[in-house]
Amino acid sequence: MKLNLSSKIVLNQIPEEFYRPATAIERSEITRFEKVPTDIFPTIEEGAVDIANQLEADIKKREQEGRRFVMGVGSGSSLTPIFQELIRRHEAGRLSFSNVVVFNAYEYFPLNAENVNRSINQLKERFLNHVDIEAENIFTPDGTLAQDDVQEHCRQYEQHIKEQGGLDVILLGIGRMGNIATNEPGSSLTSASRLILIDETAREEMKMSFGSQETVPPCSITMGVSTILSARRIFLTAWGEEKADIIKKTVEGKVSDTVPASFLQTHNDAHVVIDLSAAAKLTRIQHPWLVASCRWTDKLVRSALVWLCQVTGKPILKLTNKDYNENGLSELLALYGSAYNANIKIFNDLQHTITGWPGGKPDADDTYRPERAKPFPKRVIVFSPHPDDDVISMGGTLRRLVQQGHDVHVAYETSGNIAVGDEEVVRFMHFINGFNQLFGNEQDEVIKSKYKEIKEFLKHKKEGDIDTQDVRTIKGLIRRGEARTACTFNQIPLDHVHFLDLPFYESGKIEKLPMGEADVNIVRKLISTVQPHQIYVAGDLADPHGTHRKCTDAVLAAIDLEKEAKAAWLKDCRVWMYRGAWAEWEIENIEMCVPISPEELRAKRNSILKHQSQMESAPFLGNDERLFWQRSEDRNRGTAKLYDDLGMACYEAMEAFVEYKF
Known part of the structure; x- marks a missing residue:
């Protein structure tokens, strides 16, 4: 079982000579900007x-x-x-x-x-x-x-x-x-x-x-x-x-x-x-053309032209031969014959990443579309490491998939229980106890005893103490309730909402257990049952707590096992990686970009806000003072501005995806 497939993801094939030069002369040439x-x-x-x-x-x-x-x-x-x-x-x-x-x-x-x-x-x-x-x-x-x-x-x-x-x-x-x-x-x-x-x-x-x-x-x-x-x-x-x-x-x-x-x-x-x-x-x-001659792939040309646009402050179609020559890209002029030829090639490549139909547009020519038209509708699974990553990272696309008639499932991989503050538990326990007093005449002894037990634990809890299993269960229930509310808001049927509770997460601490076979088997059972045409997974592999990477590794390992078993459904399945919680994809790597209107962005914000425990009082907001919905909107608007600056259509916001080839 391959448990570290995310480490094999290579978005850009870096030629070996740029990290393992053959001679001292080559090394001195490519490291000219390096001082250590x-x-x-x-x-x-x-x-x-x-x-x-x-x-x-x-x-x-x-x-x-x-x-x-x-x-x-x-x-x-x-x-x-x-x-x-x-x-x-x-x-x-x-x-x-x-x-x-x-x-x-x-x-x-x-x-x-x-x-x-x-x-x-x-x-x-x-x-x-x-x-x-x-x-x-x-x-x-x-x-x-x-x-x-x-x-x-x-x-x-x-x-x-x-x-x-x-x-x-x-x-x-x-x-x-x-x-x-x-x-x-x-x-x-x-x-x-x-x-x-x-x-x-x-x-x-x-x-x-x-x-x-x-x-x-x-x-x-x-x-x-x-x-x-x-x-x-x-x-x-x-x-x-x-x-x-x-x-x-x-x-x-x-x-x-x-x-x-x-x-x-x-x-x-x-x-x-x-x-x-x-x-x-x-x-x-990142910019190998500044240190040596390059083997120009489509991605490297795209990267170079996006960089050149940023250096010159021009959109792609306004770049000139002079811009190329003055910024070390004369090789591309020799390769394409003129700035215009290179410009139009990359402009079209970027234009073809934009689609308002993330599940594919039915009865349309999909030659230049990121997703195929058939089958329609598609069965879709959106894997969300925590119970809010789906809406934070791809809430607009998720809503679009549902509205366009696809059969959408959301799978929450972990309980997210350690990211709930104790005050949330106290608030819900007060509600449960009050409900029991008002409507149960205080007859439910389980509620009474648990309320007292948990209240006593929280009263004496010190910083760094691991929550009891009961407290973690309540925190997990809080996040489940918020996730269900967000899914209902996005018109996803509750029987299509899956809580996987992967075991590796349940350490009670920030540092998680190793991800293993038990986690992979839970994921595999779901994907083999649904047999999706599209799978969305987290590509935020720089997640500071490591949960995103482990969750993605569990999905990729499950897919790999299905591939080894020659599962027929995999032949018609594509895997898309999203970001947005911690960073965004570099534009040279984006393969599908979904525009979001102002109304859709507002709906996305509202679905994020359904996760009330993750607002101002959430334990792991980090050093970024913005709330998750603010970070998400800023990134989505930033992606749209980048496309706009390059001369594409001007949208309110955009969500970006990269395909995982299995």
């Missing part, structure tokens, strides 16, 4: 193996010299693949850590003695407990100290590093704001180990370990920037498209304390190791 040596790998596993190879060689060399190998190590999740590879080598008898000394890069502050959510505990669970490193060779800042003692403790920590001969290497991840260890924006180049306030973005990233953002300690004792730069070698890792923007700033931007990771540009042996997704915004990947 950056190695790009097709997969996370290959990147982890590369770092592990270098670490293994250095550890063994030091062992032969009779000396210790001193490592500084962060505990971020991006380092986990490297730890796993090192553990694998140790368990295979290939690598010993008996001569290794480890310095933890940071520790939360303040901590009490009972607090298990320590950085060093995470590091032990992910790495140190699985190898033969001596306990006396593990050093970490102490987050339980009195604040008055921290400054002296940091001075002693720096002294311990020097006594061990200095850091031979330090392994670090990177935060979304460019923080390394917990050196937040504003940290200076000369900063030493110290106590630092953790900003809101970093706290958002750390809450996976603590259960909620509120329980993340306000401060951290961290190695300073100068301490990190004192290491003989530095590895900075990042995986996934959510890190693409900050990697570009780190690697190609100016050295600035607003992006602490950019200080690595001043080090003589720093290495950035990333996968293709994290490299997506680097010039050699």
Whole structure:
């Protein structure tokens, strides 16, 4: 069973020479915009193996010299693949850590003695407990100290590093704001180990370990920037498209304390190791025509012309030969013969992505339409990771499919229960108890006892406590009720509304269980029963909590099993990926774009508003102050404006989709 098919999704085939150049000359040519040596790998596993190879060689060399190998190590999740590879080598008898000394890069502050959510505990669970490193060779800042003692403790920590001969290497991840260890924006180049306030973005990233953002300690004792730069070698890792923007700033931007990771540009042996997704915004990947000759695919030509329109401020059909020549795109003039020929080709390509018939227009010529006309009507399943992603991401298209006569099912993959605030539970419990008093004469003992039990639990609940099963069940029921209301508003029959409650989600914590066979089988049962002609899945693979990716992996794995079983219905099925909750598709990748009128956008907003528990008081709104309906509308309007700026028709809003080829 293939449980990670989402990681195989490649929207743009990047020629190997742009991430694995054959010669030093080729490398210097394509990396001309990069100020830190950056190695790009097709997969996370290959990147982890590369770092592990270098670490293994250095550890063994030091062992032969009779000396210790001193490592500084962060505990971020991006380092986990490297730890796993090192553990694998140790368990295979290939690598010993008996001569290794480890310095933890940071520790939360303040901590009490009972607090298990320590950085060093995470590091032990992910790495140190699985190898033969001596306990006396593990050093970490102490987050339980009195604040008055921290400054002296940091001075002693720096002294311990020097006594061990200095850091031979330090392994670090990177935060979304460019923080390394917990050196937040504003940290200076000369900063030493110290106590630092953790900003809101970093706290958002750390809450996976603590259960909620509120329980993340306000401060951290961290190695300073100068301490990190004192290491003989530095590895900075990042995986996934959510890190693409900050990697570009780190690697190609100016050295600035607003992006602490950019200080690595001043080090003589720093290495950035990333996968293709994290490299997506680097010039050699995003705009390869600026660094070398290209093999021009239709998508690359589309990407280049959209970029050229943005650079010149012109719509596609107004681009001239001069615009191409002055902006490094003369190759396209040679390929197409003139600007006009290239312009009209890409204009038509983009025009053909626009359709008001997402299920296909019956009795119409579908040669240039994204969806086929037949069969009509189509059976459709919209998979929604949480009980509101359907309307947030494709509410306009969903409504259009129903109104155009298709047989639409909505499948809510998880209960979404941890995203409901306790006050919502209290409100509904008051209603149930009041209903029992008014209409049941308080005869229902189950309601009375549960009301008292849950009320007592919530009264004594502390930040970070996991809800009881009963509380989680009530929270799940609240979200089910909201989803049903939204579906009714969108005229979807309730017998076409499916609550899958995939088991991987039910950890009671932000960090979920691994997605597995049980989850896939639940999805497979539904799709084999409905046998849809269209499937819609979440393409928000940069979802910060990881739920979207796991849900999509479950659907893709189920489809793959049906494919292996040679299910006949698959031959007439297409899979479309939507976005909208966290980001939008790049225009060069869009294959279907559905216009939304002002009235339809208002209806979409109203369907999102049916999910009342996810409004202002929702636990996971993140750092974006806009509510989900506002984010959705802004993205949809942004897509419409982009098409308008390129010279297409001007719509109120648009929802975009990319086809998944299975």
